[in-house]
Amino acid sequence: MTRTRRVVVTTATLLAVGMVLGAGAPAAQADRSHPRDVHPHLRSNLVAYYDFDHPVEGDPALERDQGRSGTEIELVNGGAAMRVADRAYPGSGKALQTRQVNPAENGNDDWKAGTWSASGVRNLRPFAGTQGTTVMGWFKLDMDGPALNSTTANPTDRFNAIGLAGILTGDSDGHGVRALLELIDVNGELRLVALGRRLDGGNSQTFAASEDWRTLLPKGRWVHLAATFDFNTGALALYRDGKPLDGFYTRTDDPWRVSGPGPHVTTAADPRGIKIGGSFPQNSLERNPCDCRMDALMFLDSVVSASDVEKQYRYMAR
Template identity: 60%
Template sequence: MLIRRGPAALATVLLGASLTVAAAPAQASTGGVFPPLKKNLISYYDFEHPVPGDPSREADRGRSGTTIDLVNGGAAMRVRDGARRHAIQLKQVDPSAKGNDDWKAGIYSATGVPSLRAFNAAKGATLMGWFKMTGTNPSPNTVTANPDDKYNAIGLSGLLTGDSDGHGVRALLEIIDVSGTLRVVALGRRVDGSKSQTFAASEDWQSVLPQNTWVHLAATFDYDTGQMALYKNGAPLPGFYTVAGDPWGVEGEPEPDVTSATDPRGIKIGGSFPQNNLERNPCNCRMDGLMFLDRALTPKEAALQYKFARK
């Protein structure tokens, strides 16, 4: 079912409006969550809940109990940051050499992560959280020989596809190059191995995410209608789609349209390849309150969740 409007029309509308068995959620309580959303909150990381005896891993406060790894930095990645209490620090460690030492987070399994099955044959998803740029972004590209090259993306948070190598995503909130300009984007893929669609914010990314300032971002994905949206501090971010037509293949039968019937291979935070065999698109930043929901929030819900997230 394709209901997505064209770029201009949508901008106008927005202006107006290591794998282990999943542990139990860290707490039954999910403070800071708009109550009607709790049943859809699959994973939630506030970085106040290290796994007992292993501070290099973070327990999940969402329904799935999907523990994530704090890759390369371990417990040192946990930082205090004023009103945010503990947050996670991500960063490029060595900008001059190719390696696998960047600080990032996530989980990966080549056979899929069963605890993330809510995103198997899903009609929608929402990714959101708090983000604070703390260094120079984008980072030097350690894959190329040219010392002046920089990565064309800055990794925030993503849900991997069922066939991902650690980079390919089903849902992604990130800063990427769009026709030569870095932009905050929601990037989604409905069918594993098929085409993606990107909804890019019109506003300059450094205006969306000013240095040393906590900003709440959300990206929503409706795999049945083909619609995506971005929100900053609860308000819609006007933007545009980068791919014309129907890249998700949602027109016609069967209905409703859902994602591939595969378990996501994991979650990536602050850069790709959470299995730590490669490094790409690091983020010199801090994050907190990262949420992964199994449906697309409405504009009203995004605004209300922002209010609850501030508590």
């Protein structure tokens, strides 16, 4: 049993005990209902939220969820050292540092974060059978392109993507996603994208920003990003610092199979977890590491409107 699997079981057990005793779990839920830096319009749909200022008591390698689900995540390989002093926005505290550790070795030592369970993460059930999802947060890159590929013998081979943050499918091996913000090669050019999959085992759709990724994410600068996934209509959108980005879909067919009668929702299976700063949060393989910092990562079970994305950005950047 992996450490992240034990975290899921422990969280569920504590919630059950709290309900029986009428104490612990309800109080924690109430505390998470009004996170300080989340705009009131978003709070009811905030499933998971990580500001990296709330280590789990007794185990600082775990981060508490400030959303309603109570889904703890693990700071993989770096533990407490991954919380660094760097303000993404006024009023923020620490940020998460992720990075590739040894590009010359096929190992499992990259700094990343998340949670994974082969049976699905029960706390993330709001993302099962949902019509919409939003992923957003603050990101600061410290790299000029995808990292060297530590899984191949070629010393010049590089990964084709830089992982930011996303929600896994219900059948994911730690890589496959329902909703993901990342930088990935699109027709030979790295682009900022929203990549989503409505049906487990089905095809993904990608919406890629038209503007150069180095302009959208200047090295060493904090930027607020958001991606929305409307699984009912097939529409995706990207936002930077509260403003929508022009872009294009990489497929012109119907990869999500939404052309027939609706409503259309995601597969009714609990996601297997969350991945942040790279794939395989269970630490079984290295892929698409991100040498970067992140803060205020939000995962919502709705399509946040353009107006509310801007409100959230201004609420934090005020």
